[in-house]
Amino acid sequence: MFTKLKPVFIIAGRELKDQFRDWRVLAPMAVLVLCFPILMNAFAQQSVDFLNRYNANLIIDRLVPFSILIIGFFPITVSLVVALEAFVGEKERGTIEPILSSPLEDWQIYFGKLLVGVATPLIASYLSFGLYMLLVIRRDLTLPSSLTIIQLILLTTAHAFLMVSAAIVISVQSTSVKAANLLASFIVIPVAILMQGEAGMLFWGNDNVLWWAVLGVTIVALLLIRLGLAHFQREYLLGREIDAVNLRWLWHTFWRNFLGGARSVPDWYRSVVGPSFKKIVPSIFALLLVATVSVLLSYMWVMKNMPAILESAPKDQIARFTQNLRETPDLKEIREKVSAPYLFLNNTRAVFVIFLAGVVSFSVLGVLAYMLNIALIGGLFGVVQLLGIPAWPLFIGGVLPHGIFEIPALIAGSAAMLYFGVSFVTPQTGRSFGEAGIELFADWCKIFVGIVVPLMAIAAVIETYITPHILINILN
Amino acid sequence: MIETHDLSKQFHDFWAVDGINLSVQAGQILALLGQNGAGKTTTVRMLTALLNPTRGWARVAGYDVVKNGRDVRASIGVLTEQHGLYTRMSANEYLEFFGQVYGLDPSHRTQRRDQLLEYFGLAEAAQRRIGEYSKGMRQKLALARAMMHDPGVLLLDEPTSAMDPESARLVRDEIARLKSSKRTLVLCSHNLTEVESLADQIAIIYRGRILKIGTLDQLKIDVLGTPEYEIKFAWDWDSSGLELPSGANLLSRTANSLKVRIERPQEINPILMNRLSSLSAPVMAFQEEPRSLEQVYLKVMSDAKGNTNVH
Numbered sequence: 001m002f003t004k005l006k007p008v009f010i011i012a013g014r015e016l017k018d019q020f021r022d023w024r025v026l027a028p029m030a031v032l033v034l035c036f037p038i039l040m041n042a043f044a045q046q047s048v049d050f051l052n053r054y055n056a057n058l059i060i061d062r063l064v065p066f067s068i069l070i071i072g073f074f075p076i077t078v079s080l081v082v083a084l085e086a087f088v089g090e091k092e093r094g095t096i097e098p099i100l101s102s103p104l105e106d107w108q109i110y111f112g113k114l115l116v117g118v119a120t121p122l123i124a125s126y127l128s129f130g131l132y133m134l135l136v137i138r139r140d141l142t143l144p145s146s147l148t149i150i151q152l153i154l155l156t157t158a159h160a161f162l163m164v165s166a167a168i169v170i171s172v173q174s175t176s177v178k179a180a181n182l183l184a185s186f187i188v189i190p191v192a193i194l195m196q197g198e199a200g201m202l203f204w205g206n207d208n209v210l211w212w213a214v215l216g217v218t219i220v221a222l223l224l225i226r227l228g229l230a231h232f233q234r235e236y237l238l239g240r241e242i243d244a245v246n247l248r249w250l251w252h253t254f255w256r257n258f259l260g261g262a263r264s265v266p267d268w269y270r271s272v273v274g275p276s277f278k279k280i281v282p283s284i285f286a287l288l289l290v291a292t293v294s295v296l297l298s299y300m301w302v303m304k305n306m307p308a309i310l311e312s313a314p315k316d317q318i319a320r321f322t323q324n325l326r327e328t329p330d331l332k333e334i335r336e337k338v339s340a341p342y343l344f345l346n347n348t349r350a351v352f353v354i355f356l357a358g359v360v361s362f363s364v365l366g367v368l369a370y371m372l373n374i375a376l377i378g379g380l381f382g383v384v385q386l387l388g389i390p391a392w393p394l395f396i397g398g399v400l401p402h403g404i405f406e407i408p409a410l411i412a413g414s415a416a417m418l419y420f421g422v423s424f425v426t427p428q429t430g431r432s433f434g435e436a437g438i439e440l441f442a443d444w445c446k447i448f449v450g451i452v453v454p455l456m457a458i459a460a461v462i463e464t465y466i467t468p469h470i471l472i473n474i475l476n
Numbered sequence: 477m478i479e480t481h482d483l484s485k486q487f488h489d490f491w492a493v494d495g496i497n498l499s500v501q502a503g504q505i506l507a508l509l510g511q512n513g514a515g516k517t518t519t520v521r522m523l524t525a526l527l528n529p530t531r532g533w534a535r536v537a538g539y540d541v542v543k544n545g546r547d548v549r550a551s552i553g554v555l556t557e558q559h560g561l562y563t564r565m566s567a568n569e570y571l572e573f574f575g576q577v578y579g580l581d582p583s584h585r586t587q588r589r590d591q592l593l594e595y596f597g598l599a600e601a602a603q604r605r606i607g608e609y610s611k612g613m614r615q616k617l618a619l620a621r622a623m624m625h626d627p628g629v630l631l632l633d634e635p636t637s638a639m640d641p642e643s644a645r646l647v648r649d650e651i652a653r654l655k656s657s658k659r660t661l662v663l664c665s666h667n668l669t670e671v672e673s674l675a676d677q678i679a680i681i682y683r684g685r686i687l688k689i690g691t692l693d694q695l696k697i698d699v700l701g702t703p704e705y706e707i708k709f710a711w712d713w714d715s716s717g718l719e720l721p722s723g724a725n726l727l728s729r730t731a732n733s734l735k736v737r738i739e740r741p742q743e744i745n746p747i748l749m750n751r752l753s754s755l756s757a758p759v760m761a762f763q764e765e766p767r768s769l770e771q772v773y774l775k776v777m778s779d780a781k782g783n784t785n786v787h
Contacts, residue, residue: 010576014562021564094558098621101524102577103550234526249488 007104011112012119015086019120025082029124032075037132040067045139062203064136065144065152069202071132072156073195075124076163077188083117083167084180087237092177100234110168110232114225117164125156151210155198158214161221163187169228172237173433190360216364223362226425231433250438257442273450276416276443283415283422287370291411294371295378302382310386322387344460347406351413351452355420355444363421370414397474402463409455416447477502477629477660478523482532484684485518492518494684495532500677502628505651505661507671509773510681516664517557519681520631523662524554537629537660550578553622555632559614563607567598567617570606571624578625592620596646611638619647623654630654633664648674672769680773682780692769699772703741704765707734710758718755721747735765 019025044067051063090096099109129152136143144152166187167180174180194217201209260272310318350373358366377399384391420440478500485493493515500506508516521527523536525545534541537551562570568589575585593599596616606614615638622630635651636644651674654661665671671678672692679689688695696703704727709715712731720726720736723744727735738744741764752759 007577010573014565014573017569018562018564093560094556095560095562097526097556097558098554098560098574098618099577100526101549101552101554101556102574103546103579104577105546235528238521238526 004108007108008111008115011099011104011109012115015113015116016119019082019116025079025120028078029075029120032078033124033127033131036074037071037128037135040071040132041135041139043067044136044141048141061142064141065148066199066202068129068132068144068149068152069155069195069198071128072125072152073159073191075128076121076156076160079117079121079124080163080167080184080187081181082120083113083164084171084174084184085177086113086117086168087171088174088180089171089177091237096237100237106232106234107229110229113171114165114168114228117168118160121164122157122160125160126153129153129156148210151214154214155210155217158217158221159191159195162217162224163191165221165224165228169224169231172228172232219364220361223364223421223425227362230425230427231436233432236432250434253435253438254442254445257439258445260446269450273446276446277412277451279443280412280415280419280447283418284411287367287411287415287418290367290371291374294375295381297378298375299378299382302379302386306383306386318387322389338464340457340460340464342460343463344457347409347456347460348453351410351448351456354414355417355448358414358417358421361421362425363418366414366417366421370410370417373410393474394471398467398471401467401470402459404459405455405462406459409452409459412447412455413452416444416452420444477538478506478534478536478662480523480532480534483519483522483529483534484531485515485522485527486530491530491684493522493529496681496684496686498679498689500660500662502660503655503658504676505655505663505674506677506679507663507665507675508679508681509665509668509671511777514681515684516681517633518684520554520633520662520664523548523631524552525549550625551627552629552631553625553627555619555622555630555635557633559618561606561609561614561618561621564605566603566605567593567609567620568602570617571620574621574624580625588624588626592623595650596620597643612640612643615639616643616647619650623650627659629660629662631662631664634666635663636665636667636670644670668769668773678769680776682777687780688772688776692772695769695772696767699775700767702737702739703767704735704737705741705745706761706763706765707736707752707757707759708761708763709733710760713758715757718751718757721751724748 044063047063087096090099133143133149143149167184170180170183170187174183198210198213201213258272259268262268262272354366354369354373356366357369358364377395381391381395384394420443423440424436478498480496480498483493483496483498484491496515496519498506508519510516518527522529522541523534525536525541525548528542536548539547539551541548562573565573571589571592572585575589580588590599593602596619598613598616598620601609601613606617609617615636619632619635622632632651636647639647648670651661651663655674655676663671663675676691677689678692678695680687680695688699690698709732715729715734718734721744723739725737727737729735736748738748745762749759749762752762
């Protein structure tokens with residue numbers, strides 16, 4: 001094992017030495033490490049003095065951890081420049097070919113670069129943490145609990161892996177350092193938004209919420225590493241394909257994959273959609289399992305936590321809500337509020353949003369969005385039961401008629417999204433990053449157009465014209 | 477040691493290399509000649525297992541470039557078009573680093589590094605940063621890197637470019653030594669004099685295809701025709717009594733010289749010499765009209781450009 005890992009450290013060691021000899025890397029790092037904690041400390045002191053006047057204890061408590069989060073973030077952002085040029089910079093300088101011509105494995109070169117890309121900012125971040133905490137102690141401010149400090153260190157480490165692994169993916173796929181730097185906004189902006197979310201969690205959530213943030217960021221970072229490795233091909237790093245951004249070729253590649261040479265709609269379903277559907281069958285089974293677990297968990301959560309909430313809720317509101325559920329709905333009123341096109345657009349949009357969430361997170365956020373959608377069933381079932389209303393008839397009459405079409409459409413659309421994410425981070429031999437992406441997108445489109453859209457259309461018509469009748473009959 | 481069959485590489489709809497067949501044995505040097513963009517670098521990259529062939533196959537040092545890429549790379553030394561040197565490192569550190577990359581043990585690494593630096597006259601500058609090196613020094617260091625692990629196959633792109641004559645001679649001597657020690661070498665060069673003096677086989681590539689391949693003599697005959705010889709006499713001598721052997725054609729005659737085209741020089745020249753000797757001809761010189769590789773190359777290229785069938 002060590003023999004296999006040794007080249008990783010050889011590559012990383014050389015890079016690290018190189019970085020520590022470059023004042024353009026060292027100077028901003030030194031400034032950030034030495035000056036930023038002092039500035040943050042002064043800011044924290046002023047803020048505490050100010051907030052003390054208003055007894056804003058929660059904010060005071062969270063100010064130091066928040067500062068630690070920010071202090072850790074800045075060195076990573078600056079050193080991103082180094083990671084961004086890890087491969088493309090060497091390519092521009094002509095130093096990559098001797099390395100690629102060596103007997104090193106792809107993953108050894110990749111991890112060598114990743115390791116040093118992560119090590120430099122982390123060294124700077126940890127030094128900043130240390131200095132800042134020393135200053136906090138000197139100013140008699142309260143340090144966060146050791147658990148929170150561990151969480152923040154882990155979160156910063158996960159951020160470093162997330163940003164550096166994304167930067168290295170960009171570096172492998174870029175044609176020039178300039179292009180890589182321009183693409184850096186695709187890392188900095190989402191991570192800045194993520195940081196805002198985490199800051200929100202820090203102020204309003206409890207300590208456990210940060211663990212979820214650590215887990216989420218780590219999963220996405222690991223998937224990014226996997227993505228980078230899957231698409232790291234010496235050929236594309238040196239070849240000409242990587243330089244070609246050809247919109248015509250993009251469209252033709254997509255269209256060729258989408259149509260698959262079919263001559264008619266039945267032929268398209270038989271020879272194109274069918275094979276694509278076969279590919280997503282394992283994902284369908286996985287999502288069925290996820291659906292079962294989600295429904296059960298949400299049902300159990302509701303049964304455990306809702307009684308206390310219902311107990312404390314105003315009695316008249318509960319009574320009104322229960323009455324509304326028991327009352328026979330007015331069919332005319334329903335038709336005025338919801339129409340088949342409205343339902344159709346709403347549901348297909350949900351599948352599309354799940355896909356978008358999956359694309360930006362290699363399926364992680366997409367699966368979470370799917371889980372939330374499906375979990376509603378279990379949660380609602382539990383609430384109805386708790387209110388003393390017979391849940392089964394309500395669900396059989398109100399959900400099942402259109403659900404027979406809508407739920408499979410949701411599962412198929414989500415499974416196509418899952419397949420897209422999983423395949424994208426799987427090595428695609430003989431295909432470039434772009435080709436693999438286009439082909440997978442075409443696969444998703446086949447499922448969406450060929451299966452999701454028709455099923456959602458049928459479901460919308462049933463939900464508008466049949467479900468209300470069945471529901472009224474049952475309630476009557 | 478290097479064998480290819482129908483080796484081809486397509487980038488989108490462009491064939492950078494199209495059906496190249498090579499066979500280079502141990503102790504041989506093959507020179508690839510061609511314009512910039514002819515496909516030499518793509519060929520070398522396929523032989524280095526950096527690019528996968530679109531069609532055909534290649535075996536280097538006994539390994540298939542697609543199936544055993546790692547073994548191929550471990551068995552070859554590559555001097556790339558760009559030097560690929562890390563300018564913040566010293567020559568010592570640089571060779572040490574590549575020694576580690578190629579898995580040489582520490583004592584062997586140091587010994588090999590010092591030996592190469594000494595040979596290429598870089599020992600005194602071994603501690604200096606490469607950024608301070610001249611172009612020639614960089615080229616020598618890059619060559620030392622390619623030879624660091626003592627590979628059986630060397631792929632050298634312009635090995636003496638930017639070198640002063642003395643250093644270039646040093647490198648040529650080293651290439652000759654490598655050849656004599658049964659290494660297989662592929663040389664990409666625009667220096668035709670160098671190719672002439674070093675190569676056993678020469679391949680002229682144009683738009684991804686080999687137009688001509690063979691030894692220098694074969695190419696000269698193939699492209700420029702049978703060789704011409706000039707016989708100079710020490711004084712005016714009546715050569716009309718000389719009967720030329722079959723396969724030798726008279727081109728011109730003066731009072732003190734003859735110009736003949738000879739189809740099979742190895743066979744005919746001794747006969748001709750004998751006849752001249754028997755006639756007591758005052759032969760002062762019997763020499764082949766100089767025909768350079770440059771003439772061969774330019775003729776091949778001009779024919780190729782004029783031939784619309786070549787693509």
